[in-house]
Amino acid sequence: MANQNHNEDDRFLHQRRDCESPLTSSPSPTLPPPDLNLYARHGRKSLSGIALRSFCLGIALSIGVTLTLTLLVIVPSSLWRLPFFLAALSLFHFLEFYTTAAYNTPAADIASFLLTANWPAYAIAHSAAAFECLVTNLLWPERSWAPMHAGKILLLLGWMATIVGQTVRSAAMVKAGMSFNHVVQQRKGERHVLVTDGVYAVFRHPSYFGFWWWALGTQMVMGNVICFWLYTAVLWRFFSGRIKVEEEFLVKFFGEDYVNYRKRVGTKIPGIP
Numbered sequence: 001m002a003n004q005n006h007n008e009d010d011r012f013l014h015q016r017r018d019c020e021s022p023l024t025s026s027p028s029p030t031l032p033p034p035d036l037n038l039y040a041r042h043g044r045k046s047l048s049g050i051a052l053r054s055f056c057l058g059i060a061l062s063i064g065v066t067l068t069l070t071l072l073v074i075v076p077s078s079l080w081r082l083p084f085f086l087a088a089l090s091l092f093h094f095l096e097f098y099t100t101a102a103y104n105t106p107a108a109d110i111a112s113f114l115l116t117a118n119w120p121a122y123a124i125a126h127s128a129a130a131f132e133c134l135v136t137n138l139l140w141p142e143r144s145w146a147p148m149h150a151g152k153i154l155l156l157l158g159w160m161a162t163i164v165g166q167t168v169r170s171a172a173m174v175k176a177g178m179s180f181n182h183v184v185q186q187r188k189g190e191r192h193v194l195v196t197d198g199v200y201a202v203f204r205h206p207s208y209f210g211f212w213w214w215a216l217g218t219q220m221v222m223g224n225v226i227c228f229w230l231y232t233a234v235l236w237r238f239f240s241g242r243i244k245v246e247e248e249f250l251v252k253f254f255g256e257d258y259v260n261y262r263k264r265v266g267t268k269i270p271g272i273p
């Protein structure tokens, strides 16, 4: 199955090169026809599935932004934090697919939206965050959740962490291009090169650094005390384990080059050197 997908990806690249050539206008006759099942309604790269998810995420983002602004400016209510979360989540999932499609085109498929990754833990975590935000803001709308009247500062830090986190995450995907894959690769692909410049010169795992601060930033904006600490613990455990496994493979793929890179550049995720 994985091999078949690889062939499909290679065929995509060949066809693209053919299209770019001024001498040929159609795919090489020696190439087998593309597997149309892949792009059909229930296929791994279903075009209708991609269109539908993008459409729904766009609607969710519009609702999120409109309600956030309405509850902040027109009908002031501390509940604006809930649609803020909807907007942040919709934008995140859209960008996961978009950056994959734009910078690692052969790898783009329905799973690139990351909507069902780490199911059901991921969905439970975000539902818990929405629930905590809803309950605390309905029951104690005037509650001052931060110690020493630091609420406004923490709110500002939360916005900044969310924006910086999202930017660093997307920048990492753009920079790594065809070397970035949502699934940790256990075999070095033909197009897999070691990336050590751009955002990778500052952070050894920029997409994890980005997600870490994006997730904690959303919890700070929402004023979620319980979920902030739960997210911190769960994400730390997840990333420290994943980085260990990922780096074992990266050392196998790139040897001394990766070992030296690891010595030079830290993750900058607290507690993970």
Ligand SMILES: C[S@@+](CC[C@H](N)C(=O)[O-])C[C@H]1O[C@@H](n2cnc3c(N)ncnc32)[C@H](O)[C@@H]1O
Residues within 6 Å of the ligand: 172, 176, 179, 180, 181, 182, 183, 184, 185, 193, 194, 195, 196, 200, 204, 205, 206, 207, 208, 209, 246, 249, 250
């Ligand atoms: C989900 S991506 C995460 C990449 C990186 N850990 C980050 O946070 O930006 C996982 C894939 O990226 C690859 N990868 C990680 N660091 C890399 C680097 N510096 N250069 C090239 N590939 C890398 C791994 O082999 C793995 O298959």
